[in-house]
Amino acid sequence: MRYVSTRGEAAPRSFEAVLLAGLAEDGGLFLPETWPTLTLAEWEALRGLPYPDLAADIIGRFTGDTFAPGVLLAMCREAYAGFTTPAVCPLVQLDERRFALELFHGPTLAFKDFALQLLGRMFDHVLARRGERITIVGATSGDTGSAAIEACRDRAQLDIVILHPEGRTSPVQRRQMTTVHSPNVRNIAVHGDFDTCQDLVKAMFNDAPFRAEMNLSAVNSINWARIAAQIPYYVASALALGAPQREVAFSVPTGNFGNVFAAWAARSMGLPISTLIIGANRNDILARFIGANDMTARPVAPSLSPSMDIQVSSNFERLLFELLGRDGAKTAATMRAFRETGAMPVPDAAWRAATALFRAHAVSDEETVAEMRRLHDQGYAADPHTAAGTAASHHSPPDDARTPIIVAATAHPAKFPDAVEQATGARPALPPHMADLYEREERFTVVPNDLATIEAAVRAHARRNM
Numbered sequence: 001m002r003y004v005s006t007r008g009e010a011a012p013r014s015f016e017a018v019l020l021a022g023l024a025e026d027g028g029l030f031l032p033e034t035w036p037t038l039t040l041a042e043w044e045a046l047r048g049l050p051y052p053d054l055a056a057d058i059i060g061r062f063t064g065d066t067f068a069p070g071v072l073l074a075m076c077r078e079a080y081a082g083f084t085t086p087a088v089c090p091l092v093q094l095d096e097r098r099f100a101l102e103l104f105h106g107p108t109l110a111f112k113d114f115a116l117q118l119l120g121r122m123f124d125h126v127l128a129r130r131g132e133r134i135t136i137v138g139a140t141s142g143d144t145g146s147a148a149i150e151a152c153r154d155r156a157q158l159d160i161v162i163l164h165p166e167g168r169t170s171p172v173q174r175r176q177m178t179t180v181h182s183p184n185v186r187n188i189a190v191h192g193d194f195d196t197c198q199d200l201v202k203a204m205f206n207d208a209p210f211r212a213e214m215n216l217s218a219v220n221s222i223n224w225a226r227i228a229a230q231i232p233y234y235v236a237s238a239l240a241l242g243a244p245q246r247e248v249a250f251s252v253p254t255g256n257f258g259n260v261f262a263a264w265a266a267r268s269m270g271l272p273i274s275t276l277i278i279g280a281n282r283n284d285i286l287a288r289f290i291g292a293n294d295m296t297a298r299p300v301a302p303s304l305s306p307s308m309d310i311q312v313s314s315n316f317e318r319l320l321f322e323l324l325g326r327d328g329a330k331t332a333a334t335m336r337a338f339r340e341t342g343a344m345p346v347p348d349a350a351w352r353a354a355t356a357l358f359r360a361h362a363v364s365d366e367e368t369v370a371e372m373r374r375l376h377d378q379g380y381a382a383d384p385h386t387a388a389g390t391a392a393s394h395h396s397p398p399d400d401a402r403t404p405i406i407v408a409a410t411a412h413p414a415k416f417p418d419a420v421e422q423a424t425g426a427r428p429a430l431p432p433h434m435a436d437l438y439e440r441e442e443r444f445t446v447v448p449n450d451l452a453t454i455e456a457a458v459r460a461h462a463r464r465n466m
């Protein structure tokens with residue numbers, strides 16, 4: 001299994017190289033050269049497997065010879081042993097055709113734990129074998145940061161620096177990051193929004209001397225390993241509802257487009273997915289794209305679902321590459337035009353191909369609150385992101401009324417107590433392992449949106465631990 005860059009200029013390479021590189025040197029994102037597909041019998045054989053075993057089978061189709069036999073399975077078993085439910089990602093029926101796929105039973109209460117609990121272990125394994133050390137830089141709108149820090153804290157062969165937008169995450173999300181005082185962890189609050197943080201991370205990767213000096217790596221979904229580790233829960237839930245004999249649809253609360261792209265990848269492997277519904281918030285660029293081929297970035301606006309407060313969705317580039325017939329030069333030119341003008345010129349045929357599969361709805365804060373309240377009254381506690389997913393599934397369901405809709409329940413309501421209280425009148429309790437979160441000391445520095453300042457902070461952090 002080799003990987004190519006969406007911008008066509010970086011040399012193809014192995015899973016191990018992609019895991020460590022994060023972003024390609026030509027600025028593109030890595031994708032498998034071809035999609036592995038499963039036979040009917042292979043899908044059938046996965047049904048009913050314990051989640052870690054199923055995950056190891058699916059992820060193992062992407063890892064080539066990076067891990068010796070049995071190593072990936074052992075890592076998956078260890079990674080998911082810390083989840084609080086034996087099902088790991090239980091399906092909860094919401095109504096006749098809708099199911100919540102609960103992805104928030106990991107240590108930091110969001111779907112990010114699925115990939116990051118595994119990536120922490122993959123990094124350790126590969127770096128120990130190579131005798132190398134890396135510096136991870138990541139951007140977060142709230143959940144990636146805490147999951148990455150939890151997965152990477154105190155690991156001997158890496159340092160991690162997470163940029164979050166000052167004042168734009170929920171207090172619980174911020175505290176989950178800033179109260180971790182491990183020597184290899186550093187938190188930086190940036191003046192700006194998530195897009196600012198993500199731009200800074202990409203700028204560090206595109207600064208070749210700095211990238212080489214720091215041996216940079218990524219934990220955001222620009223890193224293909226993140227996407228690979230998010231595919232198995234789509235497979236597990238679809239099989240549980242009758243795939244491969246029956247089609248299913250997914251509704252996915254969407255920001256950086258990584259999670260819904262993992263569903264797209266599962267479909268490319270042959271999983272019968274009829275429809276992918278994008279639940280956005282007031283940051284509606286993806287809904288405008290699906291509705292009217294209008295991919296124009298606007299300033300990021302804060303919302304009740306802060307993790308989705310994103311306008312420039314990194315992983316859209318992966319879909320674009322596929323829609324453009326895997327033409328790296330065309331993808332690079334389109335991304336360049338987007339950066340220069342703020343509007344992405346997607347050819348009409350490519351847009352039409354996207355609309356055959358994707359639906360999208362931008363869910364306002366008012367709709368989010370109403371949906372959380374409606375679900376609460378029916379006995380289901382949803383966080384604001386999950387509510388955006390269920391609301392979008394009601395607004396834009398698949399045509400065939402017999403198709404079950406699986407909504408990705410991406411975070412635990414306790415991460416967003418203010419929004420939950422606004423919707424239901426009650427504040428959710430933090431789980432026992434986080435009960436003293438508000439008493440823990442916070443440590444982070446606030447810096448301006450300035451690449452040189454941030455590179456200096458990353459360098460100082462990494463040097464301290466060398």
Ligand SMILES: Cc1ncc(COP(=O)(O)O)c(C=O)c1O
Pocket residue numbers: 110111142143144221253254255256257258259260307308385386410411
């Ligand atoms: C709780 C939650 N829901 C939804 C999303 C959006 O997911 P993605 O960025 O993969 O589109 C995020 C952020 O990634 C999140 O943290």
Ligand SMILES: N[C@@H](CCOP(=O)(O)O)C(=O)O
Pocket residue numbers: 139140141142143144145219220221222255256258259307308314
């Ligand atoms: N919503 C995310 C934003 C980053 O997304 P990623 O999947 O690319 O890491 C967050 O919570 O940080």
